[in-house]
Amino acid sequence: MNQPAKISQIRTRVPFQVGRRSDIPAEMLSFTDLKTDKEHVALVFKQADSLQDTPLVRIHSECLTGDVFGSSRCDCGEQLNEAIEKMAEQGGIILYMRQEGRGIGLYNKLDAYQLQIKGIDTYSANNQLGFDDDLRDFAEAAQMLKAMGVSQLKLLSNNPRKQAALEQHGIKVTEMQSTGVYRKQDNHYYLETKATRGKHRLKLTKDMQPS
Ligand SMILES: Nc1nc2c(ncn2[C@@H]2O[C@H](COP(=O)(O)OP(=O)(O)OP(=O)(O)O)[C@@H](O)[C@H]2O)c(=O)[nH]1
Numbered sequence: 317m318n319q320p321a322k323i324s325q326i327r328t329r330v331p332f333q334v335g336r337r338s339d340i341p342a343e344m345l346s347f348t349d350l351k352t353d354k355e356h357v358a359l360v361f362k363q364a365d366s367l368q369d370t371p372l373v374r375i376h377s378e379c380l381t382g383d384v385f386g387s388s389r390c391d392c393g394e395q396l397n398e399a400i401e402k403m404a405e406q407g408g409i410i411l412y413m414r415q416e417g418r419g420i421g422l423y424n425k426l427d428a429y430q431l432q433i434k435g436i437d438t439y440s441a442n443n444q445l446g447f448d449d450d451l452r453d454f455a456e457a458a459q460m461l462k463a464m465g466v467s468q469l470k471l472l473s474n475n476p477r478k479q480a481a482l483e484q485h486g487i488k489v490t491e492m493q494s495t496g497v498y499r500k501q502d503n504h505y506y507l508e509t510k511a512t513r514g515k516h517r518l519k520l521t522k523d524m525q526p527s
């Protein structure tokens with residue numbers, strides 16, 4: 317028999333300064349009873365969880381290479397910084413999901429990069445390694461939001477799957493806000509494939525096509 321789903325709670329709130337200059341006040345929240353034992357966290361700006369009806373939210377999937385080391389292969393670090401800077405102004409919540417490599421993990425992502433260097437696209441590389449295009453499940457993001465009392469939000473993302481997943485779990489997305497497009501040395505094909513095969517709402521202008 318199925319166990320009834322446990323209701324997640326906030327476990328801890330810790331304030332600290334974040335951002336590129338480490339001068340933006342935020343709180344980091346941990347949770348109890350999430351669906352998996354992954355240590356997902358929420359970063360809250362201007363107490364948006366308690367003070368705003370419809371906060372700006374970014375569901376950000378972990379990318380060690382991009383978020384920490386500024387890798388030229390993707391746009392994750394820039395999107396994260398954009399979210400932090402926007403939320404420093406208007407408040408908001410970043411759910412930092414431990415879903416490295418769209419859920420395949422860091423070592424597998426590095427194997428996928430090896431294939432991409434040979435010209436295979438970001439999703440087909442996953443397939444060649446025996447994975448589906450994208451293993452992420454956003455149910456835990458919805459659990460975290462419910463634990464924080466957030467039932468409607470504006471979503472900072474280009475990925476319609478995130479919107480659909482939240483709505484499926486009873487969270488209303490009143491607006492999708494696109495992130496900027498961050499073209500870098502090695503990410504032209506990656507961005508283009510996200511737009512075509514991944515159906516991300518990325519406005520790639522002509523001068524942003526791969527050369
Ligand atoms: N498997 C795999 N994962 C990647 C690759 N490049 C980035 N990632 C991971 O992809 C995740 C981010 O997903 P994206 O598809 O870039 O964007 P998204 O989160 O779906 O959409 P946005 O909300 O618009 O950013 C992070 O976990 C990255 O580690 C890659 O080439 N292969």
Ligand SMILES: [Zn+2]
Pocket residue numbers: 379381382383390391392393
């Ligand atoms: Zn990345």
